[in-house]
Amino acid sequence: MTAVELAGITKRFPGVVANHDIHLTVRKGTVHALVGENGAGKSTLMKILYGMQKPDEGTIAIDGEQVSFHSPADAIARGIGMVHQHFMLADNLTVLENVVLGSEKLYGIGAKARRKIKEISDRYGLGVRPDVLVEELGVAARQRVEILKVLYRGARTLILDEPTAVLVPQEVDALFDNLRELKSEGLSVIFISHKLGEVLSVADDITVIRRGTTVGTAVPAETTPRQLAEMMVGSELPTPETAESTVTDRPVVAVDKLRLAAPGGKALLDDVTFTIHAGEVLGIAGVEGNGQTELVDALIGLRHADSGTIRLADEEITGWTTRKRREQGVGYIPEDRHRHGLLLEAPLWENRILGHVTEKPNAKGVWLDPKAAQEDTRRIVETYDVRTPGIDVTAASLSGGNQQKLIVGREMSHKPRFLIAAHPTRGVDVGAQAAIWDHIREARREGLAVLLISADLDELIGLSDTLRVIYDGRLVADADPATITPEELGSAMTGAASGHLEHEETPTDGPGTEDEAR
Numbered sequence: 279m280t281a282v283e284l285a286g287i288t289k290r291f292p293g294v295v296a297n298h299d300i301h302l303t304v305r306k307g308t309v310h311a312l313v314g315e316n317g318a319g320k321s322t323l324m325k326i327l328y329g330m331q332k333p334d335e336g337t338i339a340i341d342g343e344q345v346s347f348h349s350p351a352d353a354i355a356r357g358i359g360m361v362h363q364h365f366m367l368a369d370n371l372t373v374l375e376n377v378v379l380g381s382e383k384l385y386g387i388g389a390k391a392r393r394k395i396k397e398i399s400d401r402y403g404l405g406v407r408p409d410v411l412v413e414e415l416g417v418a419a420r421q422r423v424e425i426l427k428v429l430y431r432g433a434r435t436l437i438l439d440e441p442t443a444v445l446v447p448q449e450v451d452a453l454f455d456n457l458r459e460l461k462s463e464g465l466s467v468i469f470i471s472h473k474l475g476e477v478l479s480v481a482d483d484i485t486v487i488r489r490g491t492t493v494g495t496a497v498p499a500e501t502t503p504r505q506l507a508e509m510m511v512g513s514e515l516p517t518p519e520t521a522e523s524t525v526t527d528r529p530v531v532a533v534d535k536l537r538l539a540a541p542g543g544k545a546l547l548d549d550v551t552f553t554i555h556a557g558e559v560l561g562i563a564g565v566e567g568n569g570q571t572e573l574v575d576a577l578i579g580l581r582h583a584d585s586g587t588i589r590l591a592d593e594e595i596t597g598w599t600t601r602k603r604r605e606q607g608v609g610y611i612p613e614d615r616h617r618h619g620l621l622l623e624a625p626l627w628e629n630r631i632l633g634h635v636t637e638k639p640n641a642k643g644v645w646l647d648p649k650a651a652q653e654d655t656r657r658i659v660e661t662y663d664v665r666t667p668g669i670d671v672t673a674a675s676l677s678g679g680n681q682q683k684l685i686v687g688r689e690m691s692h693k694p695r696f697l698i699a700a701h702p703t704r705g706v707d708v709g710a711q712a713a714i715w716d717h718i719r720e721a722r723r724e725g726l727a728v729l730l731i732s733a734d735l736d737e738l739i740g741l742s743d744t745l746r747v748i749y750d751g752r753l754v755a756d757a758d759p760a761t762i763t764p765e766e767l768g769s770a771m772t773g774a775a776s777g778h779l780e781h782e783e784t785p786t787d788g789p790g791t792e793d794e795a796r
């Protein structure tokens with residue numbers, strides 16, 4: 279019983295063959311994982327299946343019947359649903375309003391719709407409450423609303439694009455339980471992920487795409503993450519080096535009693551105090567929405583603190599502009615690469631200048647130096663393995679992971695003293711992730727101080743020298759990256775939310791007073 283069959287799919291863009299003769303068969307009642315390096319062609323294939331793009335060649339069959347989609351509406355009508363990586367819910371509306379929006383014709387907007395939502399929620403164990411405001415929901419609950427929204431529209435095959443990137447381990451387990459419910463009702467799920475351990479645990483079938491074409495399938499029970507990664511890249515992977523500590527006693531960043539309040543007066547950051555030394559990575563763990571965004575904004579100068587101070591080496595920078603901070607050696611990998619990291623419609627080399635207009639090699643004296651910027655963009659593309667036909671294509675035409683590599687390359691190129699890294703490897707494949715970690719570790723050896731925020735707990739634990747937990751705008755607990763497991767850290771993060779800390783409270787005078795070199 280085949281739910282979806284893609285055969286001989288080819289899609290070309292200027293200078294790139296994004297999909298070349300792809301074959302994919304999704305059985306009914308299964309989770310089918312799609313894996314491959316950044317730029318391999320996964321999103322393009324899914325956009326074709328969802329009617330957002332037209333293939334140049336090849337056929338799509340749903341339930342054995344050949345179809346031709348001209349828009350997502352066509353795909354939805356045939357039971358294809360897509361849950362995007364960036365959630366698309368309106369914060370200030372209720373769950374019910376969000377679900378019915380655009381589909382009022384199905385079950386109206388009142389009692390019938392509410393009943394339907396309840397029915398779907400119960401059937402698949404989604405725990406969705408129709409009348410709460412979306413803004414009150416955490417990330418995992420929003421995701422369940424998104425899933426419900428596509429089921430409400432009659433989806434029988436759901437496409438999930440990196441659904442676990444924003445979840446803590448316990449939430450991942452809950453999502454996988456939901457997927458099992460969907461399967462047991464005969465629905466199918468196409469699951470795109472770079473987390474190969476998860477892929478092996480949840481998928482019934484796996485299709486590997488390399489450089490635009492399907493290179494094989496893997497049987498989850500008989501495959502290791504490493505073997506899967508090797509199929510993706512087509513060669514053996516290097517073994518990661520074990521990293522020794524490089525923490526010094528030289529403070530690079532010292533934040534003291536930082537406070538930032540919302541317009542209504544509610545504290546978004548309160549009494550935040552920490553020191554990061556040269557050669558140290560300070561990891562901040564927390565469920566999304568607990569002050570991480572505000573902390574990053576305050577450090578890079580996008581928002582100014584109401585009280586408290588920020589020092590960079592021996593200068594106080596609390597009142598400095600973003601530009602001055604960057605010029606003085608603060609690097610910034612933003613959380614939302616589309617909003618803060620890139621000009622999507624501008625060519626790669628202009629994106630290389632973004633945020634560093636006055637700095638070398640982009641500027642010579644007071645003038646821009648496009649030649650040098652272009653030259654350096656080529657170097658970044660090479661060094662960071664950004665897969666692109668050239669530096670004149672727009673940032674929008676890069677795959678998500680390759681956009682991320684470009685940003686990381688740009689920021690590291692300015693040799694920052696202090697790097698603010700929010701989810702530095704989000705959407706990046708395992709090989710490129712290891713490469714980015716190596717770049718950060720190498721800079722750390724040379725004295726870089728890093729503030730790391732990441733939803734990837736393996737990354738947080740693996741890269742950090744020191745770990746703190748943030749909850750409701752405060753740093754509430756310490757964790758030792760040498761001994762803590764992702765599950766324990768996940769509990770500490772969510773435990774903080776329920777008021778039960780598994781880890782000791784930190785002394786109120788902060789960690790800056792002691793030498794944390796290990």
Ligand SMILES: Nc1ncnc2c1ncn2[C@@H]1O[C@H](COP(=O)(O)OP(=O)(O)OP(=O)(O)O)[C@@H](O)[C@H]1O
Pocket residue numbers: 291292294295296314315316317318319320321322323665666674675676677678679680705707
């Ligand atoms: N609109 C577009 N215009 C030009 N090139 C594009 C466009 N969309 C995708 N591409 C190119 O097609 C190729 C496949 O990209 P795609 O986004 O499908 O990769 P992916 O496997 O989803 O990668 P990632 O894991 O990084 O998300 C890439 O080389 C990309 O640059």
